Amino acid sequence: MRELFHPSIEQLSLSALLNALGDPIRLQIIKNLAISGETTCACCNIDLTKSALSHHFKVLRESGLINVRIDGKQRFLSIRYDDLKERFPGLLEAVIHNL
Amino acid sequence: MRELFHPSIEQLSLSALLNALGDPIRLQIIKNLAISGETTCACCNIDLTKSALSHHFKVLRESGLINVRIDGKQRFLSIRYDDLKERFPGLLEAVIHNL
DNA sequence: TAAATAGTTCAATACTATTTGAACTATCGA
DNA sequence: TCGATAGTTCAAATAGTATTGAACTATTTA
Numbered sequence: 001m002r003e004l005f006h007p008s009i010e011q012l013s014l015s016a017l018l019n020a021l022g023d024p025i026r027l028q029i030i031k032n033l034a035i036s037g038e039t040t041c042a043c044c045n046i047d048l049t050k051s052a053l054s055h056h057f058k059v060l061r062e063s064g065l066i067n068v069r070i071d072g073k074q075r076f077l078s079i080r081y082d083d084l085k086e087r088f089p090g091l092l093e094a095v096i097h098n099l
Numbered sequence: 100m101r102e103l104f105h106p107s108i109e110q111l112s113l114s115a116l117l118n119a120l121g122d123p124i125r126l127q128i129i130k131n132l133a134i135s136g137e138t139t140c141a142c143c144n145i146d147l148t149k150s151a152l153s154h155h156f157k158v159l160r161e162s163g164l165i166n167v168r169i170d171g172k173q174r175f176l177s178i179r180y181d182d183l184k185e186r187f188p189g190l191l192e193a194v195i196h197n198l
Numbered sequence: 199t200a201a202a203t204a205g206t207t208c209a210a211t212a213c214t215a216t217t218t219g220a221a222c223t224a225t226c227g228a
Numbered sequence: 229t230c231g232a233t234a235g236t237t238c239a240a241a242t243a244g245t246a247t248t249g250a251a252c253t254a255t256t257t258a
Contacts, residue, residue, distance in 0.1 A: 014126065014194075014197055014198065015120075015121055015122060015123045015126050016121075017121075018117050018120040018121035018126070018194070019118075019121030019122065020121070021114075021117040021121065022114055022115075022116075022117035022118030022119070022120065022121040023114060023118065023215095023216095024114045025216095027113065027114050027117070040234080040235095041234075041235065042234070042235085048217080049217070049218060049219075050234085050235065050236090051217080051218070051219075051220095051235090051236075051237080051238095052216070052217050052218075053235090054235065054236055054237085055215090055216070055217080055236095056216090057235095058236090059215095070224095072224095072225060072226070072234090073224065073225045073226065073233060073234045073235075074225095074233090074234060074235085075234075075235065088193070088197040089193075089196075089197070090189065090192070090193035090196060090197070091193040091194065091197055093189070093193070094187070094188075094189035094190040094192070094193040094194075095113075095117070095190065095193075097188075097189060098113055098187040098188070098189070098190055099113070122245095122246095124246095139204080139205095140204075140205065141204070141205085147246095147247080147248095148247070148248060148249075149204085149205065149206090150205090150206075150207080150208095150247075150248065150249075150250095151246070151247050151248075152205090153205065153206055153207085154206095154245090154246070154247080155246090156205095157206090158245095169254095171204090171254090171255060171256070172202095172203055172204045172205075172254070172255040172256060173203090173204060173205085173255095174204075174205065
């Protein structure tokens with residue numbers, strides 16, 4: 001695996017984003033990323049197997065909420081603030097503000 | 100059935116709200132309510148059986164997104180703007196603005 | 199009181215999501 | 229190159245959600 005799929009700004013869907021956010025574990029991941037900035041998958045402090053975490057990262061990535069940057073043997077996760085702000089202004093700000 | 104359960108402001112949960120919103124049909128219902136104001140269940144213009152619609156109304160009501168007021172043989176649905184604004188300021192505004 | 203109206207509930211089915219552990223890929227360091 | 233590290237993918241199990249039609253409740257109107 002070299003490149004990971006990330007939806008373009010035009011491909012973002014409101015219901016897919018809300019659906020991805022509507023899970024307590026994924027919301028916790030977003031909260032951690034909002035606090036810590038870019039981090040690796042392992043830095044999420046969530047008590048789940050790594051394959052279950054990988055599943056949630058995939059849902060977040062494919063919905064457009066996060067960017068996954070591959071660097072060596074690690075993947076760095078970050079919230080796609082600018083893209084989300086452009087497509088759905090105010091939405092992510094409101095969610096994060098209410099975490 | 101005389102009284103319907105509606106969660107109090109303190110009982111509202113962000114992930115339950117986002118989960119309720121993260122479904123295209125329920126988002127369409129919210130859109131219709133945002134445009135039309137209070138309406139009956141039958142006024143949703145959604146091509147689903149009435150039992151399926153009833154299910155979605157229940158999810159929206161139990162998550163705290165809508166209020167259901169019984170009046171005679173009809174139920175009038177409306178968005179709980181004020182309660183949501185108090186508990187999660189900016190959230191619903193952002194969603195509705197991006198519908 | 200009988201029929202119509204508005205919606206809920208139930209049981210069954212189908213579909214979708216979550217979780218786990220094992221096997222896998224890719225990269226880095228010794 | 230060997231082993232460790234970081235994470236993905238797969239198959240299988242489980243759990244949860246959505247949909248339908250039929251039966252039901254409550255209310256209104258004739």
